[in-house]
Amino acid sequence: GAGVSQTPSNKVTEKGKYVELRCDPISGHTALYWYRQSLGQGPEFLIYFQGTGAADDSGLPNDRFFAVRPEGSVSTLKIQRTERGDSAVYLCASSGTGVDTQYFGPGTRLTVL
């Protein structure tokens, strides 16, 4: 595709449930980032992939959050035992390398009831 795509666009879940959020980066981009954006705030870094490996996961808030990128393209962000505080927009971005301009997807709005 022409840009970064994310699915679903909206996800409503109940406290304690497990969710998966998907990101399709721009074709050929080796670097992939996940960010989280709360209302009225700028995006906050979660994790960075270079190829298949997580090169920096220092932004993951706790061990309920995990992300994978098994083939170096599509990435999935997984959240276990969701809490109301996890409600936010989850953004994915990709770039040609780790220092190139990052292009963002439309985000997934997660609501935990």
Add this chain to the structure above:
Amino acid sequence: EDQVTQSPEALRLQEGESSSLNCSYTVSGLRGLFWYRQDPGKGPEFLFTLYSAGEEKEKERLKATLTKKESFLHITAPKPEDSATYLCAVQGGESNTGKLIFGQGTTLQVKP
């Protein structure tokens, strides 16, 4: 610790009324400073990258400038379609991962 502060938080302008948005930053070894535009319900849209003090970039009614401590986004004769949240972010040299540190954004409203 890398930090970005944007001001003002919100700005209301009349169509044609030029103004500037400020982005102050502290970072260990700046690799790049980025400006993005974000419309409600959408992801950030890339506008500019600035790499060194004194650099300027322009696109239509927008011009971004950079000093060693801050960046400005100048909006000349804005139109209602320029209404959006403008985000500033830095990429620091201490981190080899390229992660962006964002400010909280400036929400611009341009009235016809």
